[in-house]
Amino acid sequence: MNAADGVRRERLSWRLDRMAEFGARPDGGVNRQIYSDADRAARGELNRWAADLGLELYTDPIANQFFRLVPEGADPRLPPVVTGSHLDSQPTGGRYDGVYGVVAGFEAVAALIESGAEPKRPIEIVAWSNEEGSRFAPGCMGSMCFAGARSVADLADITDRDGLRLQDELDKTLASHPQMHERGFGLPVRAYVELHIEQGPVLEKLGKPIGLVRGIQGCRWFNVTVEGEARHAGTTPLALRRDALRAAVGYIDELQQALEDPDDVIRFTVGRFDVSPNAPNTVAERVGFSIDLRHPDDAVLEAAAARIGAILSLERGGCRATCERIFDHAPVQFDPDLFAAIGDEGRALDLACETLMSGAFHDALFMADHCPTAMIFVPSQDGISHHPSEFTALSDLYDGARLLTRVLEKVAGP
């Protein structure tokens, strides 16, 4: 029996529906913040699935979850082939971003077990902690720690909007699943393959079910703080104000103009904007806003970052800005052999494939520094992601899971 034929549409669909119950929003979307009750419940469900499949359960100091299959006759000392993605979502998230890669990993492993395939390497499904970074910034903490790019001690004191500390919330999560075996970061990995929705419009427009991902564009995150003075809105003439909100609006306007790109390739986004005291009749004392900057070419990113720094270094309306770079990753090219192998398996399944660069970053960005890494995309309807209306057709989800199954069998194989 061909292992890919063991993938079951209904079971795949059921698994996705089940996961969408954890952190379900009334509008059909998902809000599953890292280390929240909903996240812990979702982790518990994966543990049950893994136990049903007879997998070994591991976790590490950032609470990444690993579910390990040692196939009949395989050598447990060989570095495993790893697949997976993440469970955490945006506050207004959809049902597919991240969780699809984990669910498809379970479906592929189930299919491999049922087919009696006998690859010689262990296979692991991973659910990385905190890819989104929406509760505790920055994102991709789980894969960063695993690959050695950050330490948990570095991250421990980061707080969420309610002032809760990352280490405390992480400890609660670790304590809630005592049946998982603990292990360290950085274990050798034969290959990492991540299956994910595209989160962009390309595959749908081309009518192709599979994206072969060459790499990921570079990304930098900045936190900008603008300091003014709280004043009474009714009594203070404009000339005597140092209005942090007025200054922030001016900075953002100027940044947007400076980073305009006629080819529309640069991604410049201000998505977070927090005002203190945020009262209608008080001139703002402080504004914090985020900048998310991306481009496939590192030189372009560097020049854009320099312009951002120059604009924010100038006072505006008596207010000063400070700009902290909190995340920085150069563009990444995935492993050419693994990329080619995925293409071969796609053709063997007669699936139409398109080569893409990823606009979003993923845990694969950090795993690419650790081991041969590649990604597979499936289409996103209307390119929508980070939104309850995020949707991928079951036939595309099914094709992605079948391709993943073949790739795992191949790369772990004899």
Added chain:
Amino acid sequence: MNAADGVRRERLSWRLDRMAEFGARPDGGVNRQIYSDADRAARGELNRWAADLGLELYTDPIANQFFRLVPEGADPRLPPVVTGSHLDSQPTGGRYDGVYGVVAGFEAVAALIESGAEPKRPIEIVAWSNEEGSRFAPGCMGSMCFAGARSVADLADITDRDGLRLQDELDKTLASHPQMHERGFGLPVRAYVELHIEQGPVLEKLGKPIGLVRGIQGCRWFNVTVEGEARHAGTTPLALRRDALRAAVGYIDELQQALEDPDDVIRFTVGRFDVSPNAPNTVAERVGFSIDLRHPDDAVLEAAAARIGAILSLERGGCRATCERIFDHAPVQFDPDLFAAIGDEGRALDLACETLMSGAFHDALFMADHCPTAMIFVPSQDGISHHPSEFTALSDLYDGARLLTRVLEKVAGP
């Protein structure tokens, strides 16, 4: 004995220190939101002070507090002279805004009692509910309801940022002080005199301790909502975005330019700006922001409001804005006789007085529709208000309370 001589600096200072403990911020300021635990505790302290002075305690359906003195030989059937202000503060509030007028009322009444003054009318101290409007907008709810400008039923379903309903929080507050007698809104009042810090720089600049307030400039509040679409910040080209934050920044920039006033008399403030989902890597789906607009001339306000409406009626970057007027009050002129009487008493105390227009609105704005009304200002250091560094020297606070005592004695007098 002259009643004004009964005002005690130390007791006035102690009362202000005591009130600043309720909702105290670590930076020395005050965050005392309406109907909060801190607010209820502060109300309880006033009730104790009133009981110590032998005053009658009344409340009404919006939880305004009234402390009533019926002097020896006075006619309890006559409409009272009322003085006071409010206890609630901005989130980053100071120790004087509002609470000074209430505290000075207690000091004046204590001085009147001790002096054996025998005015023929009752005197009441009032602490109005929710002048600031920072938890439940709009402000001045207590005086609005008292004067018949709004009903509690109108306001009951307003929610705070945590989704708590005004009526529920109000009910909790009413239930927490069962010893207060209930009475209705709109009782006849002989005169209302409100003592307040200036919250602006004029008196300090002129070196004068007393402001005689002619009236209050007009004020309008708007809530603006900008609707876009949540999209992934890394994958969505600018051309395919409907970015509510980008649009909101553009609207605010255009509004600021359109309302520029060479004489710097118009007050235009955006103090609140809330983004959804407010995540660094998601294009904003929705932004809500406030507009606070003020001017002494109603025709100017009307023209400015029309420009605001015109600017917000145009789509921006694929986003639509809606603009709701949530508060509107024309400029008010205070009662000329009461204004003149306050000036006379100020001169009798040999205090240098300056005539002013109030830039801030106050409960006096609504009381002016109900009864003869006027206000007294004392200086604000550097014009600072709505901030922990808000400060007025004790000598000025003392002079204000002495003047208030004389005015109450005079207006309630034989």
